[in-house]
Amino acid sequence: MQTVEPARIPHKAIPEFADFAHTGPGTLAGEYMRRFWQPVMRSEDLLPARALPITIMSEHYTLFRGEGGEPHVVAQRCPHRSTVLSVGTVEGDSIRCHYHGWRFDGGGQCVEQPAEDDGFAAKVRIAGYPTREHVGLIFAYFGPGEPPSFPNCPAFTDGITEARCEVVPINYFQSWENTWDEVHVAWTHRAGGMHAVPDLSQETFEETDYGVLKRSQKSDGLRRVAVYLMPNIIRVLVPPPNALDKKHSGPRLRESYLFLVPIDDENHMLFNTQEARVPENEREAYAKVYAEYLRKRAEARPRTEVAADILAGKLRIADVLDHPNLVTIEDIVAQAGQGRIVDRSQEWLGRSDAGIIFLRKLWMREMRALAEGRPLKQWAPMKEMPRADNSAGSTAML
Template sequence: MNSTDDSSLTHLDYCLTGPGTVGGRYMRRFWQPVCRSEDLPGERALPIRILGESFTLYRGEGGTPYVVGQRCPHRGTQLSVGWVEGETIRCRYHGWRFDHSGQCVEIPANSAAFAASMRIPGYPTVERLGLVFAYFGEGDPPDFPYPDFVGHGMVETRVQELGCNFFQSYENDWDLYHAAWTHRTGGLHIPVDPARITFEETAYGVVMRSVRETGLSSTSVLLLPAAIRLPVPTHNALAYRKAGPAWRDTYLFHVPTDDENHLVFVTQEVRISDDELPTYRRHYADYLAERTAMPVKEYGERIVSGELYLADALNHPNLVTLEDYIAQVGQGRIVDRSQDHLSRTDKGVMLLRQLWLRELRALKEGKPVKNWEPMGERPDAEAVEAVLRHEGTGVRKPIGV
C-alpha cells in the first residue's frame, strides 16, 4: 500500500525537517520543547540542536530561559561557552555581548553604534510543564497549546534520545496495537482488538479511544505536530517497587535533533502525598542510578546491532522504553515507507500520515493549514481520572527477573 496519496509529496516530506523543507516549515509553526527545566541551572548556557539547526540556550539571572543563535558573529565562537550576565550572554572569545532578542549590546573597544549594527537570531521561549519550549517559526508564536496538569502533583521529566527519525516514534504513539507485541517480553503486554480503537479529529487534536481485552478503557489525545497526552503506567523499576502512583498523566513530545536522531521529552504528573514523598524520592534516586548505569540508547543500539540480546537485558529499569527503542530504531534510521504493507492494525498510522500530508500539501500550495486550538478541557475526563486512580499497573515483571 502506498504511504502517500499525493504524488508531489513523499514520506520523506514528513521526515525531513531541516531549514527550508516543507516538513521543517510545518514543525517550525509550533512550540518545540528543547530542554528539561532541571537541566538548565541559573546563569548557565547550553548548546542545543533542534530541527537540524544549532542554538544557544541560557537562563538569565532572573531565572528566565532564552534561546539565541549558536555562534558569535565576530569570529564564530559558540556562545554557550561564554558567560551569562543579567539577562544577556557574553562571548568568551573577545567579550561581545547580546541580549535575549539577539541584539548586540556591547562590543569591547568598539563604538556603541557598531554594537547596534550587529545581531544574532533570538527566539520566543517559555517554560511550562517542567520543560523549556522555544518557537523557531516566522512571525508571532501561537498561543501555548499544552495545558498544565490538574492534579496538583509533582511534575517529573525525562528525556530520551533515539537514533532514528522522529516520525517513527510519533507513529508509534498512534499505534496502540504495538503494545501487545513490542512489550510482550515483559513490559506492558495489554492486548487490544484493532476494531476497538477509534479516532476522532477535534479542534485541538485527535482523540484516540480504546478498550483493552482486560476491559480497561483509555483515552489519549494526539496533538499535532508530534505530541500526545495520555495516562501511562509507571515504568518498570518503580512499578516493581510499588513506588508512587500506578499511573501518571503524561505528555510525550517528539523533537528531531536532525533527520536521523530525535529526542522524546516526557513530562508526567506524579500524584503523591507529602507523607509518601521521602520514600518515593529514595526509590526514584535508586531508579535514576540504575538507569544511568544502563543507558537506553547504548543498550538499544547494541541489541539492534546484534551484540546483545534483549533476553539478556530483562533487568533493564526502563524495559518498556528499551523495547520501544529496538522496535523503532529497528525500522532503520529513516524507514522507507514506500516498502510498507499496511494492515488493519495500522489505522492510526494511516490517519497520522493523512493528516500530516493534508497539512503539508496546504503549506506547499500556499493554502491555510489548520490552526489547532489549545487543548481545553480534557475529553473523557472522568474516565481518564478513573484510570489515573487505578491500582493495577498492567506492568508485569518479565519472566526470569
C-alpha cells in the same frame, strides 16, 4: 526446483507533502514543525547563569538562562567573528561572547562591544527566539511571525512533575507513529509484561479543534482515551517506569506528555514528562525511591548500546529484562530495526494500522496546504484532559 519470488511492492515516489522525516531548513516538514512551540531541554538541565549549545531540526542555537532564571534561545554564533556563544558567560539576563566580549540580550540585540565605538552595538542583532517554560521543559518557537498561543496543553495539577529526556538514534516520525500504534504494545513489550491486546473494532480517531482524540479498548475491558496534539505531542495516562511501580509512587497510572523533537533527521529527543501524584505524607519515602531509580538508570548500560547489540544478534531482549529502561530498549529495537529513516514506500499496511494512516492523512493535508500556500488549520489549546467514560483509568500504553 522452481523458486517462488516473494511479492514485492513497487517503489513508489513519495510526494514532498508525504515526506514527514526530513525537518532541516528548507524542508516542508521542517517548515511545518517550526510553526509550533517545541521543547528543547528539561528545565532542570539548565541552571541559572549557564549557556549550552542545542541542535533542533538540524540547526544549531545557543540556549542560556539569565542569572534571574529567564531562559533564552539565540543564534549559535557571535556575528563578530563567528565563535559559538555557548562558551560565553551569562551576565544578568544577557550573554557575553568568550572571544572579544560582545554582549547580547535575550532577544539577540547587541548591547555592548568593549573595543568598539559607541553606536555600533545598536546596529548589530542576532536571531532570538521566543522561549518559555511549562511542565518541566523549556520550549522555543523557531517559526515565522507571531508564535501560536502558549501553552497549548494544560499544566499538571498538584503532583510532582518528573521530566525525563532520552536521545533516540532514529528519525522522530517513527517514534511519533509508534505512539499511534496500539498493536505493537502487545508484541514489542511482551517480555516486559504489557500483554493487553487491543480490540481494534473499538478503536476510533476523532479530529477535534485541539488535535485528535483516540478511544480504544483492550482485552482487559477498560475503555481508554488518548489525546494527540499536533504536531508531535501525546497526552496519556501510563504506568510509571517498572522500577517506580511500587509503594510510595502514587496511583497506578500517571498523566504524561510525550514530545518527539528532531535533533536532526536520524536522532530525536523523546521528552516524557509525568505527574506523580504522591500523597504528601509519602513524598519523602518516594523521593528516595526516585533517586534510586535515577541512580540505576545512570549506571545502567546505555539503552542505545544495548539495542545495537540486540540488533546485531549479540544479545536478546530476554537477556536484558532487568534493565531499568527495558520499555525504551524494546521500542528502539523495533524502530531502529526499520532503519534510522524508514522507507515508507516499502510498507504493507493493514487494517490494524488505522492510527498511522489517520496520522499521515492529517499531516499530508496540512503539509499540502503549506506547500500550496493555502491556510493551515489553527489548532486551539487543549483546556483539559478528556476522560474515558467507564473507568478511573483512561489510558493508552506506549
